[in-house]
Amino acid sequence: MQFTRITNRYTSENIVNNLLINRSKLVNLQEQISSGKRITKPSDDVLAGISVVSTNNSLGKIENYLKNIDNAQSELETAETALLTTIDSVHTTKELTLQALNASSGPEEMTIINAQIKQIIEQVKDLGNTKYGSKFIFGGLQTEPTPFTAPVAGEIQYNGSPDGSHERRVEISDGVTIPVNLSGEAVFGEYYTADWDSDVMTPDTLDGQGLLKTLISLSNELAMPAPDKDFIRQQLDSLDTDMQTVLNAQSELGSLSSRLEMTKSNLQDDQLNLTKIKSGAEDIDMAKTISELQFQQTALQASLQVSSQVIQPSLLDYM
Amino acid sequence: MPSTLYGIYNAQRALSLNQAAIDIINSNVANMNTKGYSKQRLEISQASNVAPYQSPVDATQSGMGAIIDSVTRNRDVFLDNSLRRETTDLNYYKEYTDNAVQLENIVNELDDTGLNKTLNDFYNSLSQLASNPNDFVVRNSVVQNAITLATTFNNTYTSLQNEKTGLVGDINNPDTLTQSKLSIDINDLNNKLSAVANLNDQINLSTSQGMTPNALLDQRDELLDKISEYIPVNITNERNNTVTLSIGAIELVRGKERSGFFEIQAGATNDNPSIVQIKNDAGSVFSTNAYSLITSGKIGAILQTGGDDPGKLTIKGIMDSLNSLASEFATAVNAVQTNGRYIDSSVNPNELSDNLSNPIPPSAGTDPDPEDFFVDSSGLGVINAGNISVNAIISNDPYQIAAAKLTSNLTETGDGSNALLMSQIRNQGLAVLGGATTQGYITNVTGKLGTQSKNIQDNYDIKSNILQQVTQKRESVIGVNLDEELTDLVRFQRSYEASAKVMQTLSQTLTTIINMMG
Numbered sequence: 001m002q003f004t005r006i007t008n009r010y011t012s013e014n015i016v017n018n019l020l021i022n023r024s025k026l027v028n029l030q031e032q033i034s035s036g037k038r039i040t041k042p043s044d045d046v047l048a049g050i051s052v053v054s055t056n057n058s059l060g061k062i063e064n065y066l067k068n069i070d071n072a073q074s075e076l077e078t079a080e081t082a083l084l085t086t087i088d089s090v091h092t093t094k095e096l097t098l099q100a101l102n103a104s105s106g107p108e109e110m111t112i113i114n115a116q117i118k119q120i121i122e123q124v125k126d127l128g129n130t131k132y133g134s135k136f137i138f139g140g141l142q143t144e145p146t147p148f149t150a151p152v153a154g155e156i157q158y159n160g161s162p163d164g165s166h167e168r169r170v171e172i173s174d175g176v177t178i179p180v181n182l183s184g185e186a187v188f189g190e191y192y193t194a195d196w197d198s199d200v201m202t203p204d205t206l207d208g209q210g211l212l213k214t215l216i217s218l219s220n221e222l223a224m225p226a227p228d229k230d231f232i233r234q235q236l237d238s239l240d241t242d243m244q245t246v247l248n249a250q251s252e253l254g255s256l257s258s259r260l261e262m263t264k265s266n267l268q269d270d271q272l273n274l275t276k277i278k279s280g281a282e283d284i285d286m287a288k289t290i291s292e293l294q295f296q297q298t299a300l301q302a303s304l305q306v307s308s309q310v311i312q313p314s315l316l317d318y319m
Numbered sequence: 320m321p322s323t324l325y326g327i328y329n330a331q332r333a334l335s336l337n338q339a340a341i342d343i344i345n346s347n348v349a350n351m352n353t354k355g356y357s358k359q360r361l362e363i364s365q366a367s368n369v370a371p372y373q374s375p376v377d378a379t380q381s382g383m384g385a386i387i388d389s390v391t392r393n394r395d396v397f398l399d400n401s402l403r404r405e406t407t408d409l410n411y412y413k414e415y416t417d418n419a420v421q422l423e424n425i426v427n428e429l430d431d432t433g434l435n436k437t438l439n440d441f442y443n444s445l446s447q448l449a450s451n452p453n454d455f456v457v458r459n460s461v462v463q464n465a466i467t468l469a470t471t472f473n474n475t476y477t478s479l480q481n482e483k484t485g486l487v488g489d490i491n492n493p494d495t496l497t498q499s500k501l502s503i504d505i506n507d508l509n510n511k512l513s514a515v516a517n518l519n520d521q522i523n524l525s526t527s528q529g530m531t532p533n534a535l536l537d538q539r540d541e542l543l544d545k546i547s548e549y550i551p552v553n554i555t556n557e558r559n560n561t562v563t564l565s566i567g568a569i570e571l572v573r574g575k576e577r578s579g580f581f582e583i584q585a586g587a588t589n590d591n592p593s594i595v596q597i598k599n600d601a602g603s604v605f606s607t608n609a610y611s612l613i614t615s616g617k618i619g620a621i622l623q624t625g626g627d628d629p630g631k632l633t634i635k636g637i638m639d640s641l642n643s644l645a646s647e648f649a650t651a652v653n654a655v656q657t658n659g660r661y662i663d664s665s666v667n668p669n670e671l672s673d674n675l676s677n678p679i680p681p682s683a684g685t686d687p688d689p690e691d692f693f694v695d696s697s698g699l700g701v702i703n704a705g706n707i708s709v710n711a712i713i714s715n716d717p718y719q720i721a722a723a724k725l726t727s728n729l730t731e732t733g734d735g736s737n738a739l740l741m742s743q744i745r746n747q748g749l750a751v752l753g754g755a756t757t758q759g760y761i762t763n764v765t766g767k768l769g770t771q772s773k774n775i776q777d778n779y780d781i782k783s784n785i786l787q788q789v790t791q792k793r794e795s796v797i798g799v800n801l802d803e804e805l806t807d808l809v810r811f812q813r814s815y816e817a818s819a820k821v822m823q824t825l826s827q828t829l830t831t832i833i834n835m836m837g
Contacts, residue, residue: 004795005795005796005798005800006795006800007358007794007795007797007798007799007800008351008352008798008799008800008801009351009352009354009794009798009799010791010794010795010798012352013790013791013794014791017787039429040429041420041423041424041427041429041769041772042423042428042429042765042766042768042769042772042773043419043420043423043768043769043770043772043773043776046766046769046770046773049429049765049766049769050762050765050766050769052429053428053429053435053761053762053765053766054758054759054762056428056435056436056439057435057439057758057759057762060436060439060440060442060443061439061442061443061745063443064442064443064446064447067443067447068446068447068450071450072450133451133454134453134454135451135453135733136733139733140731140733141723141727141728141731141732141733141734142728142730142731142732142733143452143453143732143733144453144668144669144730144732144733145668145730159730161728161731168450168733168734168735168736169449169736169739170446170449170450170739171446171449171739171742171743174746175743175746177739180450282429314801314802314805315801315802315805315806316801316805319805319809
């Protein structure tokens with residue numbers, strides 16, 4: 001039979017080694033349980049480590065996109081409220097215009113109607129100057145100085161970014177941006193005396209377009225001693241066109257909102273999935289780890305017990 | 320016919336032989352737990368019955384007792400050699416593991432403080448800025464996040480540099496070359512080589528005088544075990560129990576001479592700050608760079624971690640990666656920044672910087688063109704991870720971040736499209752980073768470091784197991800077994816008693832004769 005010559009140093013070294021291994025396994029498990037993490041450095045599990053880093057990247061981005069979407073949604077809601085009020089104003093104006101066209105309306109009624117229309121003009125101007133936070137939302141890229149101003153009483157000028165280059169875009173997912181504002185110029189229009197100071201040959205004239213032009217023209221006409229009813233009737237058609245513009249803008253806002261809502265729910269799904277992946281990569285399975293810990297404790301106790309018995313006996317005990 | 324007193328001489332010799340055996344047991348038991356002690360054995364043989372003072376005719380009849388041949392050590396050269404080879408490898412992987420784990424701790428991307436996290440915060444705040452370009456608080460948070468990011472780059476870089484300096488020194492600071500771990504280990508190693516040469520000398524002397532210097536041999540074996548921890552060394556046994564040590568084809572110790580020793584020379588660049596040479600006391604240089612000879616052992620691992628071998632896990636490799644990342648990132652951000660318009664806060668109401676048409680700076684001291692976002696704080700001219708910092712112009716006035724695009728009108732301060740472009744750098748593959756995005760690159764670096772570190776740790780575990788087995792095997796040869804010694808003790812005690820009894824009997828026999836004479 002083969003046998004190994006067991007020397008005292010052999011035995012003690014063996015025992016110490018085994019105890020060290022058992023203890024380090026135990027400490028490792030204890031650390032895992034107290035931190036709740038399976039890996040503390042990439043080499044603990046390279047694939048899991050990489051997956052933690054890359055899910056962290058994606059989660060950070062998603063968090064940011066969701067924040068952008070929330071902001072954009074609030075901003076769009078503010079715009080939507082403004083548009084609803086505008087639609088009401090246009091309705092009221094139409095009623096007032098019909099009253100003015102009524103054969104029984106005399107100069108006194110005209111004055112009253114005009115006063116109301118002036119109120120509406122003021123209201124539409126204020127709606128154009130709606131703010132979200134500290135930003136004027138209908139000024140395009142020019143969010144700070146007031147976009148709709150009255151350089152002269154009875155005129156309203158739009159000072160914001162021109163229609164077409166007005167879009168402020170936010171990023172709502174990788175490489176996808178979405179505009180969060182409408183052109184104030186397109187929705188509300190303007191009507192003011194253009195100041196051609198650089199060109200003395202051109203006379204200063206009232207110019208503009210859209211709702212505000214219609215409203216101001218109407219008001220100016222009503223202020224005339226004998227308002228031209230045909231002109232007023234024409235304004236009624238213009239009001240319909242302007243109404244359509246506002247309605248179109250409203251539906252644009254609606255589709256932007258629903259796009260945001262859809263992206264948001266996709267991102268939230270992604271967020272949930274990624275969190276699961278990350279947790280699977282770095283978190284411990286508590287039940288499994290605790291039972292491993294108990295197993296390891298038993299192993300340590302057993303090896304301690306066996307070691308104490310192995311060290312003791314020698315021939316000396318029997319001499 | 321032997322002389323009358325011949326038997327008494329024999330018995331006396333037996334007594335002293337048994338006495339010597341018990342002395343050796345004494346020594347074995349005393350050194351039961353001494354590291355490096357090899358169990359000694361008394362080699363006994365039957366005394367030759369042909370002695371010069373006897374006539375050959377008488378020599379055939381009775382035995383002449385026993386004599387001591389030598390005291391030998393339990394030793395197995397084959398096991399010693401394989402243990403030393405494994406020791407060299409184990410210490411290589413042990414040192415490399417320590418270094419690799421340390422690097423992983425420095426470049427820690429798994430927790431909430433790494434580069435990845437700070438980059439993320441920076442991009443996110445830019446994305447917020449894109450929606451709120453007028454908001455000072457948002458601008459300030461971009462600046463704060465940029466500063467945190469630059470500081471994280473700087474700190475990681477400095478920690479890596481310190482780690483490298485600790486291992487192999489830094490040529491810009493010559494003191495560190497002599498205080499590095501490498502230098503301390505090389506000194507230790509040189510001292511141990513001298514000690515082996517000295518022991519060779521003493522052993523040679525004793526052996527040539529016919530003695531067996533077991534204690535010295537044990538001492539030298541212990542030293543050879545230690546030297547094997549540092550470098551892969553070849554050990555050849557020579558006559559008179561001396562050994563020759565060599566690395567590659569270069570002799571380090573022959574006989575009583577330390578024929579070669581290691582010396583550190585400052586390298587030409589900081590990529591390889593310490594170069595190990597092998598020379599002798601006379602000044603001859605045998606190897607101008609022993610890097611390719613010291614492939615293993617603790618010193619091998621230090622040289623490789625601190626060196627610039629692209630195939631190995633090196634601190635330089637990680638620092639280079641960080642440098643590429645910092646420089647590419649800064650270049651990308653600066654390119655977008657300088658191609659936009661910032662808000663000139665000195666004008667009321669605020670306007671965009673007029674870098675298109677207005678040749679006069681909008682206010683004293685400010686330049687109409689946007690300044691770089693990130694600059695190099697060392698004046699080196701090249702941005703790296705160690706010197707990347709936020710331009711003071713921007714950190715003093717966050718309005719200088721060019722959030723608006725170049726084509727915006729002066730009053731369009733609400734334009735954040737350039738800030739959006741800046742935040743979208745996170746999705747851009749950058750050519751110098753192998754087409755990876757900034758954060759993708761960090762993932763790659765982390766993965767590579769993790770894989771290399773794991774590989775080294777696995778090898779360390781394997782080598783630990785092997786070395787433990789070989790050590791135990793050797794212990795089972797050279798160690799002391801108490802049961803064995805006690806059995807021997809009883810054996811030699813009985814033998815001693817018996818020899819004494821023989822002497823007593825002989826003495827009584829003589830007494831009988833003498834009394835008869837009387």
